[in-house]
Amino acid sequence: MQDAAAREEEALQYGHSDLTEEQLDEKYPNRPHNHSKTLPFHALFEDLFNPLIDNRKKPTGPPIARKKQGPHGPHALTSNEARRNIIERFISRWRQQVGNDIYSAFRLIIPEKDRERGMYGLKEKAIGKLLVRVMKIDKNSTDGYNLLNWKLPGNQTHSAMTGDFAGRCYEVLSKRPLRTEVGNMTIAEVNELLDRLSVAQKEENQLPIFEEFYKRMNSEELMWLVRMILRQMKVGATEKTFFDIWHPDAENLFNVSSSLRRVCWELSDPAISLGNEDKGVHLMQCFQPQLAAFQMRSIEKMVVRMRPTEDDDEFWIEEKLDGERMQLHMVEDDDVPGGMRFNFWSRKAKDYTYLYGNGFEDQNAALTRHIKGAFNDGVRSIILDGEMITWDPQEDAVVPFGTLKTAALSEQRNPFSTGQRPLLRVFDCLYLNDRVLTNYTLRDRRKALERSINPIHRRLEIHSYSSAHKAAEVEPLLREVVAEASEGLVLKNPRSVYRLNERNDDWMKVKPEYMTEFGEALDCIIVGGYYGSGHRGGRLSSFLCGLRVDQNQAQQSGTPMKTYSFCKVGGGFTAQDYANIRHYTDSKWHDWDAKRPPTEFVELGGGDRQYERPDVWIRPDESVVIAIKAASVGPTDQFRTNMTLRFPRFKRLRSDKDWQSALSLNEFLQLKNNAEKERTEKQFEVDQSRRKAPRKTRKKAMTVVGNNEVVKKPYAGPETKVLEGLNFFVMTESVSPWKKSRAELEQLVKANGGKIVQSQTAADNVVCIADRKTVPVASIIKRGDRSLVRPSWLFDCIEQSEVDSGRPVFLLPLEPKYLFFVAEKDEGLYEKNVDEFGDSYVRDVTTSELREIFKNIDADSKSFQGRDVLKQMEQHDIEMGDLPGWIFQGLVVYFDTASFTNCSKRIIAFGKGRVADDLHDMSITHIVVDQTDSRSRDVRKKIQNRSPLPRLVTLAWLQESWKEKTRLDEERFAPT
CATH class of the missing domain: 3.40.50.10190 (BRCT domain)
Structure with a gap:
């Protein structure tokens, strides 16, 4: 029987739900109701967290001392058995003293799995600022400084807390608590305040909530509260353990529903199991999709793992799309205009129906109002699995990852625009007209998909695939996606069934960058350091490495010891390696002053923005050289070299080298070019007998240029040698940014070292310049075999060389903005020279360009979801190797x-x-x-x-x- 206090607390606890109490009972008819109020908040760490941590600290191997009665008498408990006993005792106490609704407790025990509550928008520094205001202490005091600079070594008594933000909070709070004993807040009350905190967002709205916590909790309670807000519990037990002890089917239900609420409410009785019909996909219910496994060492092995038979050795090859995994659910509903109701969910169970539409007549829909004819007659209900990508109608091409939400919001506001739009590419059908299809083969599911869908051009399309029988058929397609700057490929077994929330051999992804490693051990100078967290707290745990600026360039700039920031490395170090680095650099580190950066010794990326700013820095002549291994090199604006290493890892300390023997920028460029040439020859070898003999061409050496903070001046026309060695066919006058006749353009080319020819075939390596569609230009476009470059490229190359007159001259890489027409053979070749927003990696942007770049950036910080970052890391294979x-x-x-x-x-x-x-x-x-x-x-x-x-x-x-x-x-x- 539920008492009045329990009913009042339940109403308080679920008052922030999107459903009323009556609607919750209707949606979850077996929803349990507690007979008493929830346990006090401090019971969580006194009876659960602290015992689990104590158990984790016990040595593994020999059983611990406590005894357990077995079938043949007592025996010592293993650490795993003791962990399960601790959790079982807490759950048993909850059932006896509170009831069978444990949802409120699980929201705090495994907060990272609670997807009903939004993100708080709070990280360590923001929480530190709030606590400084709550305690009314000076931010420049010792405690204020330690809270706001929690990774740095502080003056705290317990150095073990260095690098542990929640532990640092405990140290500071314990000096000035309002309460010394545990408070009287219940678990339900804490949940209610956290619900309010998740929607507060702004600091002024968050402050009163933190003040309430401060008044009613002691320092240990507040420490655990901070861990819950950060979703960093680390109590020595995973969510799988909690799920298994709560109910044998709990993990299974969470995998197919992504709902902690359902796990707690539908599986409150351990004696009642899920039926088979409850373990699969359900219409209008989010599930965890099947995932593609990571690539093995060779494509041949991948094909063998797909279990081909003599009668059926077919496998499918799909292009790997660069978007967001999306599931579409549709069902007949007469209450919705248009007769069909939709739901959209991402891979991490985020509901995007508000964005893409709930029906054909939804006037705020970025997608559904454009796909009225997409479903064949007779389709009453369906679940589709696919990828939502961004499409640019003007370029008729996919836009790189990161622009999807901006495009969808723009489409909501103006559905008839010709700008970028969301496009759903569907590759699987999992449910059709009340029948679950997950146990059917991929080949059969594909037939169902093709018979159900009428593709809507550039709105909803069926993702194409190529049928193959041999591993050798993969590489030609891989070459194509490399040329188009695509994500890669996915190999699929057409004989396979659909497995929810699994990575297995039936789907495997192939990415071009996996084909070879960078293969060089690079000797770099340590120029900066970063303090670590956790077990590395209070010590330098990762280092900023730089490349030596070549002597002649450094002397010209008046700083003979200058380095450019190049990469950040923190993996591969042993305790002895750290000790050796400390031995050589002790007492030589300086705090980084953002107002007076040591630019005479090290320059960071971003100019005044100081990207990847270290906590401390060191002079190159007082530092050490370390050898670094890496998988590949990629462009970036985060480092001064405009490129960095992908997955760098420490190899060894080069005590035999000083800073002058370390790798220079020009030396690295030569290594990089050699590695890329070798990789191309080895991995993408083509039949040379089918190729014509290559023409002899002169190639200019490329120089990497950083982000010099210089004032751009209008082009005036002084002479340089930047165009030396190149042949130009000027076909039209210049229209923008300056009006210049053909004769003026030709004179400009000659004055800067270029040679003028009067036809595209008059010499080798001819660059065709055009800014208007004249008859000769239209003729080249019709043939489609040659790209045409705008005159603006000439202006910018010359201008850049004038500004950087102290450096070797260089040609700016071609970007999409410089191309008047792109030949088919060059498609996708030039996008790699700009980032996802169109910002050049080597060229300073103009004011007007910056305005256009800002238009493509989604500035809605309220939409940030921390778990979306993890999704992006997995999709783009960001290395997790240091965990x-x-x-x-x-x-x-x-x-x-x-x-x-x-x-x-x-x-x-x-x-x-x-x-x-x-x-x-x-x-x-x-x-x-x-x-x-x-x-x-x-x-x-x-x-x-x-x-x-x-x-x-x-x-x-x-x-x-x-x-x-x-x-x-x-x-x-x-x-x-």
């Missing part, structure tokens, strides 16, 4: 050593790796051997013909990597 649970991701390890233990096997599995049972497994990447010459030689003979060769390491590599919580360089642990 203990990811350090062996993608590795397949074989143990050929008597020292092998089950513990080693568990370490590999926990680090996202896989243990191979047979040395003949062709996917093996690493082989662990004994430290003996004879055994190593035997293994090398067995694998000598493999390509690529697996790495041979000793067991110390595994043990030290796990100890240091980072994957260490294998060469340091090769058997002798």
